[in-house]
Amino acid sequence: MSSRDSAAPKFPLRLDRLTGTPGAAPASVLRPQRPLHDAAVARSRAAVPAGLGLDSHGVRERLLERLRAEGLVDPRVLAAMRAVPRHAFVDTALANQAYEDTSLPIxxxxxxSKPSVVARMIELMLAPHAPQSRLRLLEIGTGCGYQAAVLAQLSRQVVSIERLKPLHDKARGNLAALRLDNLRLVYGDGRLGHAPNAPYDGIIAAAGGHDIPPAWTEQLAPGGRLVAPMHDGGEGGQVLVVIDRLADGSLRRSMHEAVRFVPLKSGID
Structure with a gap:
């Protein structure tokens, strides 16, 4: 910058005071830049992200009301979703959409996943269990960590597996502030489940393939339930599949509504 530039006046100019001018009007009426200044302040206030109010009780309650309207009735699931700040698990640029019923890129x-899908899958998984059950749960596909945080409100222990290292690390960072002592994050191949902590009372998957990996049903406890998306044999469609392990060790399968999840893949990356 040249010396001439550095000497240039700074804008907006502010005429706070006139001196040496007899009979001058009060300074308060001699501020030609004041309307521009007020307009700038108004614009800055209007530009404050709505996300600054995302911790409010009302924002989360409106989401829960929508979930109730869609048929969610389990008070355990409602309480768990109320307890977890979804906006803390999405990128800042998308925070204003955190409590809409929509999926968001991570x-x-x-x-x-959409809150309604998270709630529906967890409600299905919990259905066979008494309200006060101390459950051991396995999640396949940690993603950003949101569903794992919801599951942690409902269980004695949650193991969550993620095959993508950057997402595993992101989830660990997102979850650190919540201090969930009953949640363990594992970097590994979700198709293999996690045998060291098996058997599980519930298994929930956030990715869908053409089959249900045998490791998942092998790690399901008697009386336990597995909920996962799976291809329905149509043109790329998926449905929710529920598998119950009965007391005698046999498996019972049922099909539910259509969903859309990312593909289930093997290995780690």
Missing amino acids: GLGQTI
């Missing part, structure tokens, strides 16, 4: 071609 990077690497993955998404955070």
